[in-house]
Amino acid sequence: MQIRSLHIRIIVFFMILLFTVQGVLYFVVTASGQRIAERTIGDELAIGERVFRRLVDQRSGQLAAAAQVLAADFGFRTAVATSDAETIASALANHGNRIQANVVMLASLDGSLTAAVGAEGMRGMHFPLPALLEVAREKGKAAAIVLLEGRPYQIVMVPVLAPVPIAWVAMGFTLDDRVASDLQSVSTLHVSFLSRAADGRWSLHASTLPAPLRASLLGHGAALADISRATTMGLDGEDYQSLLPVLGETPEGRVVALLQRSRREALAPFDQVRTILTVLALVSIGLSVVG
Numbered sequence: 001m002q003i004r005s006l007h008i009r010i011i012v013f014f015m016i017l018l019f020t021v022q023g024v025l026y027f028v029v030t031a032s033g034q035r036i037a038e039r040t041i042g043d044e045l046a047i048g049e050r051v052f053r054r055l056v057d058q059r060s061g062q063l064a065a066a067a068q069v070l071a072a073d074f075g076f077r078t079a080v081a082t083s084d085a086e087t088i089a090s091a092l093a094n095h096g097n098r099i100q101a102n103v104v105m106l107a108s109l110d111g112s113l114t115a116a117v118g119a120e121g122m123r124g125m126h127f128p129l130p131a132l133l134e135v136a137r138e139k140g141k142a143a144a145i146v147l148l149e150g151r152p153y154q155i156v157m158v159p160v161l162a163p164v165p166i167a168w169v170a171m172g173f174t175l176d177d178r179v180a181s182d183l184q185s186v187s188t189l190h191v192s193f194l195s196r197a198a199d200g201r202w203s204l205h206a207s208t209l210p211a212p213l214r215a216s217l218l219g220h221g222a223a224l225a226d227i228s229r230a231t232t233m234g235l236d237g238e239d240y241q242s243l244l245p246v247l248g249e250t251p252e253g254r255v256v257a258l259l260q261r262s263r264r265e266a267l268a269p270f271d272q273v274r275t276i277l278t279v280l281a282l283v284s285i286g287l288s289v290v291g
Contacts, residue, residue, distance in 0.1 A: 011289070018288055022281040029277055033270030041241045041266050048189040048259055049245055055183055056154070056247070060143035063099075064156040067171045070095040071160045080106070080160050080167050085115065092117045096171065103153060103172035107133060109165065118172070129170070129250065132157055136168060145248035145255050147195050148172065152205050152247075152255040154179075175255075177206045184208045190240070192217065192258040194224070198251070209260075212236055217258075224258070232263070239263040 070076060070091065079087035088106060096104040096117050103118040107127040127133050129146055136142035136157045143156045153172035159165040173179075180191040192207035192214075202224060207214050213235045220233060224244060233242045240260040248255045 014288065015285065018285055022285070026274070026277055026281065030270075030274060033267070033273065037263070037267045037270055041261050041263065044189065044261055044266075045241060045243045045259060048187040048261075049243055051187045052183055052189075052191070052257065052259060053245070055186060056145070060154065060156060063101075063154065063171060063173060064141060064143055064158060066099045066101075067156050067158045067169055070171075071158050071169045077160055077162050077166075081162055088115045089117070099171070100173070101171040102174045103148070103155075103170075105170040105172075106160075107168040107170065109167065114167070127168075127170070129155065131250070132170070133168065145175070146250045147197075147248070147253040147255050148250075150195075150197075150203070150252070152193055152195055175206055177208070180206045180208050187259070190258075190260040190262075192260070193247075193255070194258060195253050195255050196224075197253040207258075209235070213238075224256075233260070241266075 073091065073095075075087070076091045076095075078084075079091060092104040092106060092115055095101075101118075104116070105113060105127070106115040108114050111127045111130060111133055113125050113127050128148060129144075132142050132144050132146065132155060135144075136159070141156070141158045143154070145152060145154050147153075148155070152175040154175060155170055155172045157168055157170040160167040160169055175193040180193060183191045190208045192209060193205045194217075195203050195205065197203070202218055204214060204218055207217070209217065216236050220235075231242055233240050240262055243259045244256050245259070246254060246256050
């Protein structure tokens with residue numbers, strides 16, 4: 001009986017020791033994985049923001065080059081110089097369709113809107129983006145993301161030269177789901193385009209998030225207003241690390257991009273490690289008992 005009791009004591013002692021070691025190891029791996037995941041998500045958001053802004057700048061350059069093709073067209077310049085309204089309207093519509101621009105506008109040197117495609121209601125008014133026109137006058141061209149008639153646009157503006165500036169051509173491209181998807185494919189982050197009107201009301205214009213999450217996103221208006229650095233936002237029971245860079249601001253409102261990374265997706269590799277570790281711990285304890 002004394003020998004059997006000693007055997008039992010040895011088994012119990014080593015089982016407790018093994019269980020304690022496995023428990024400590026599991027805790028250390030879990031805590032380390034959590035810290036690494038948090039740091040990884042933060043780095044991904046920071047890098048993603050830089051990549052996102054660079055992509056937006058590259059896109060502006062491409063759109064400006066497309067606008068300059070129209071501004072340099074001899075027939076178009078002749079029509080502008082002679083105030084041929086029919087030819088101007090036709091050229092704006094044809095070139096806008098060719099490069100899939102949503103808004104094409106021609107402004108005179110004094111800032112009057114002389115022709116417009118996609119914004120016909122503004123024709124005869126002053127150019128709706130005077131700050132952009134002022135930048136174009138100073139630098140020779142301009143590009144910005146603005147809120148126009150309640151929708152976000154990426155606008156480029158170039159001069160019509162003959163050989164000195166005689167007018168300004170502006171082309172606008174809506175920030176829609178296609179643009180968000182293109183940016184997500186490179187940055188690997190969820191991208192949402194939102195705007196905040198002057199009265200504080202938020203609007204969602206495009207997103208790579210699933211439909212149910214889009215609906216819950218606008219319920220976080222107060223949280224969106226307070227995002228100045230990477231923070232965690234809960235959407236439909238799932239946490240997303242979020243960053244909110246401002247893209248542009250006009251008297252009509254502010255345009256922002258919400259960049260997000262799912263914490264569940266970021267922690268998935270560490271969940272696999274924890275599962276493997278748990279299985280190995282149970283197997284090792286079982287083999288030890290049998291041994």
